[in-house]
Amino acid sequence: MILDTIHSPADVRQLSLSELEMLSGEIREFLIQSVAQTGGHLSSNLGAVELTIALHRVFDTLQDPLVFDVGHQAYVHKLLTGRKDQFHTLRQWDGLSGFPKPYESPHDAFIAGHASNSVSVALGMARALALQGKDSSALALIGDGALSGGLAYEGLSDAGGSKLPLIVILNDNGMSIQPNVGGMHRHLRDLRCQPSYYHFKKWYRSLFGKQPQRNPLYRQIHKVKTSLKRAIYPKSSLFEDMGFVYLGPVDGHDIQQLTQTFDWAKKLQCPVVVHVKTIKGKGYRFAEENPGKFHGVSPFDPKTGVTKSGDSFSSHFGAELVALAGENPKLCGVTAAMADGTGLSPFEIAYPERFFDVAIAEGHAVAMSAGLCKTGMRPVFAVYSTFLQRGYDMLFHDVALQSLPVVFGIDRAGLVGADGETHHGCLDVQYLCQIPNFTVLCPSNYAEMTTMLHWATSQEEGPVAIRYPRGGEGEFIQDTALKTTVELRSGADVTLVGYGMCVNHLLEAAHTLETLGVQAKVVKLNRIAPLDIGDLQETLGNQNTMIVVEDCFGAGCVGQRIGAILAQQGCGSKRLILKNLGKTFAPQGSVAQLEHSFGLDAAGIVQAVMEEKQ
Known part of the structure; x- marks a missing residue:
């Protein structure tokens, strides 16, 4: 397999066009089989195969920072930058992340996970490169769905007038997760109908040399052309109005055309939007027919496309x-x-x-x-x-x-x-x-x-x-919702407090503690704002040891607020133990693995109680 020989983008640049097309097919088959085992974002990556290959043909992502928007389409990038052998650990505990992460590879320029920030980040990088005298381009790869976010337009508005070598690659597949809606979607649809414009513009600009914008004749003709275009076709490109050179739409599955377009965009040395039209889920029938279902998918049967689903x-x-x-x-x-x-x-x-x-x-x-x-x-x-x-x-x-x-x-x-x-x-x-x-x-x-x-x-x-959490309910199925604070179990030795799904761990821990000779009271909070001072005094006041368990950060958590309220009322616990994430960003992994690592499961709660008893 050609894919087995790819250890860095330098290897991609050595391949012929026919070999690149074979590589595209191998990548798609690899992604289907791999994601079928681990789950992950499939449709977006299948649609970005040729696009990503072409980017690595033209740009050096160690010198030209590539910023992904959201990062759903970063799997191909990871394969081409030496991470193929880690794909069996994708999105698993201590494994390969499903999103770009700089700690994984120097080819990952910036962390990604939320939408619409790529242009702003890339512009900051372009300005930093310019200030340091580096001859590099900054790249922002953004999907058309992310263009519905207002931050994208703040970045585009600033970037268009920067005159810096910033290249925005618009991966236009007609969808984000749901089919796209709104005025921007209609605007892009109109632009897709004009591929001949790109070819003429490339030929026209070539008549004036490598930097046509410096030619007085070109600038004069450009002014006339702009005036005529606005008179004849007032619905001109939004990107051009912002100050970008607009190239496209380009066939996002034609490696040769993509490579030529990216090469031209790089040579322009100014803000450029490259509009690339792709098919989400390309190469896998089930994903093409239902790209939303295979956007973020759990493990599935690659032969049938059937996934496991249940109540949630x-x-x-x-x-x-x-x-x-x-x-x-x-x-x-x-x-x-x-x-x-x-x-x-x-x-x-x-x-x-x-x-x-x-x-x-x-x-x-x-x-x-x-x-x-x-x-x-x-x-x-x-x-x-x-x-x-x-x-x-x-x-x-x-x-x-x-x-x-x-x-x-x-x-x-x-x-x-x-x-x-x-x-x-x-x-x-x-x-x-x-x-x-x-x-x-x-x-x-x-x-x-x-x-x-x-x-x-x-x-x-x-x-x-x-x-409420991702997934389904646990063992506790009693409806106590009409009360703000509920005592689920009595006990004089220690008080365990929590809310939401943490209650299941509290009850399990209380049962285990009973076998160890410790009687634990379990208190469930149905309402965490506003907290009921009377309920807290009656249920939690004057406890010897109270442990509050939460799957959130520590600063400003419910446990801190309860402790402060009880202290103000003069009836606080003698010992307050807070079990939460502290100041740590939780990594990837199963929820059970993460809860165990932070001591939020029943075993962690029991351990905390027994250590306090020693």
């Missing part, structure tokens, strides 16, 4: 929202390009007129939901915890200040597993609980989620966030 908090949330919408005509569903992931696809089908997909624009989603709510509707925004971080100012300014009863379904709260640092939802406890007027609820099972969602969508007191 997300699916139950979506089903319950559909049922509530049947009773309440004001209920609306909102998503930021994650209808499938958050379980809202059934809502979209059942009530399309009340379903709003705003694309990758979480801040906008929060502000729009505030507008919906202020004008008489009841929006429910289902969003991953890690992505809601980008809407923090809107949560405060647009929702909480007016105490609007917007409902937030905070999916993937806590540790989420294989996607690692950028995707764990370990900060929402802090940023939601500190905002006045917010109520934050934490169901431990599907029944409690149902009860909480019913209450949240009917109350008028203010915004409500319901945070």
